[in-house]
Amino acid sequence: MSLIEQLGLTAPTIQAPMAGVSTPRMAAAICNAGALGSIAVGATNADGAGRMIAETRALTDRPFNVNHFVHAAPRRDKIVETAWLHALTLQFEAFGATPPAGLAAIYQSFADDDAMLSALLANAPRVVSFHFGLPDAERIRALKQTGCLLLASATNLDEALACKTAGVDAIVAQGWEAGGHRGMLDPDDEDSRLGTLALTRLLVMRSGLPVIAAGGIMDGRGVRAALDLGAIAAQLGTAFIACPESAADAGYRAALSSDAAHHTTMTCAVSGRPARCLRNRFTEWGEQTTAVIPDYPVAYDAGKALNAAAKAAGETGFGAQWAGQGAPLARAMPAADLIAALIEEMRA
Structure with a gap:
């Protein structure tokens, strides 16, 4: 059977x-x-x-x-994690927030x-x-x-x-x-x-x-x-x-029905592991940064904090808006x- x-x-x-x-x-x-x-x-x-x-x-x-x-258990590196938070500082400050003092393996x-x-x-x-x-x-x-x-x-x-x-x-x-x-x-x-x-x-x-x-x-x-x-x-x-x-959420649904659906991208910046999502402000920043990304799920702790700060300020372009290449359909x-x-x- x-x-x-x-x-x-x-x-x-x-x-x-x-x-x-x-x-x-x-x-x-x-x-x-x-x-x-x-x-x-x-x-x-x-x-x-x-x-x-x-x-x-x-x-x-x-x-x-x-x-x-x-x-696998993430490889913890205080120097890498501190540098990653420093690299994200301007993004947090744009929404009147500060990065967390430290990161955790959230999953x-x-x-x-x-x-x-x-x-x-x-x-x-x-x-x-x-x-x-x-x-x-x-x-x-x-x-x-x-x-x-x-x-x-x-x-x-x-x-x-x-x-x-x-x-x-x-x-x-x-x-x-x-x-x-x-x-x-x-x-x-x-x-x-x-x-x-x-x-x-x-x-x-x-x-x-x-x-x-x-x-x-x-x-x-x-x-x-x-x-x-x-x-x-x-x-x-x-x-x-x-x-x-x-x-x-509403921002995710709106992005899925927008031109972003035609431009999915593979990124590690959101969580620390490669993932395909709708191109948004976070993925665009991730393409430009030269900072070393902490292991999954430690990097995800920072990503979730940044998304929360952005959403509180009315910005939905920093979420983990996962989507495949068939998104326009x-x-x-x-x-x-x-x-x-x-x-x-x-x-x-």
């Missing part, structure tokens, strides 16, 4: 778990429409994850995906979060996915014993083979076009920048695991193209940002209606 059949999906579509966009309400609406909804818990703790899982389950009785960040990796593991084992969601890396064998074994199906992101064949060795059930082939953070297992490695089409076909032919295509897919014809390449499903993230159930409609449209477009 295929993974799609195991999950009982009527639409081979998975909602990408974009932190800051995904909500239990949106995930449930997508699940109830026949696709696989997702919640992202990498930006919260075990208690927060438990609440999100409970809220999603209260809205749907169908399977959904719970996504985790599995990043804990699932790799060493025992409380999060316990919460997952207690709640046993049907699908668990990993981004940035892979948990150790003991954690994977424990999750599989509860019946969880495991997904992990890969940006090249070597990463896909590492996922297979680890015991993952299916691979999310994240093309260069995709919005949000790159799922590279080691951000210090050279990025091969494979597009979704080439990467999907390569992993279908060589990985030995079911493949889910991700990156630049915005409509049913894109989903059909992914299936024609041999993928079992397509993962869409940017397509759901404009849905009323998403957590995107985003449609503002309820998530369930979007799933229905995707199904109709696939049939057409």
Whole structure:
């Protein structure tokens, strides 16, 4: 039985778990429409994850995906962090604010979060996915014993083979076009920048695991193209940002419907790891600075503080406005209606 059949999906579509966009309400609406909804818990703790899982389950009785960040511990360097805050000083001052006195690693990796593991084992969601890396064998074994199906992101064949060795059930082939953070297992490695089409076909032919295509897919014809390449499903993230159930704020939605959608860019300045987002004032500043960027998620602490200061002054151009290259094709409609449209477009 295929993974799609195991999950009982009527639409081979998975909602990408974009932190800051995904909500239990949106995930449930997508699940109830026949696709696989997702919640992202990498930006919260075990208690927060438990609440999100409970809220999603209260809205749907169908399977959904719970996504985790599995990043390496950041390398802390006081000199680098101080210099980064100094470089941002003028940006803060433009909004009548000052940079924080210091920075923190604001997100804990699932790799060493025992409380999060316990919460997952207690709640046993049907699908668990990993981004940035892979948990150790003991954690994977424990999750599989509860019946969880495991997904992990890969940006090249070597990463896909590492996922297979680890015991993952299916691979999310994240093309260069995709919005949000790159799922590279080691951000210090050279990025091969494979597009979704080439990467999907390569992993279908060589990985030995079911493949889910991700990156630049915005409509049913894109989903059909992914299936024609041999993928079992397509993962869409940017397509759901404009849905009323998403957590995107007004500034993010306005940027998505502006000319910025035609000019997405890959940047490390916002969070410390490469991520594709709408070009805005923060990304433009990041292209010009020569300061060394602290590791993820330490740099993200500064980015969030700057965005908060800017928003308080009425400026929305410093947010983490993640979006893929298909952003101009985003449609503002309820998530369930979007799933229905995707199904109709696939049939057409």
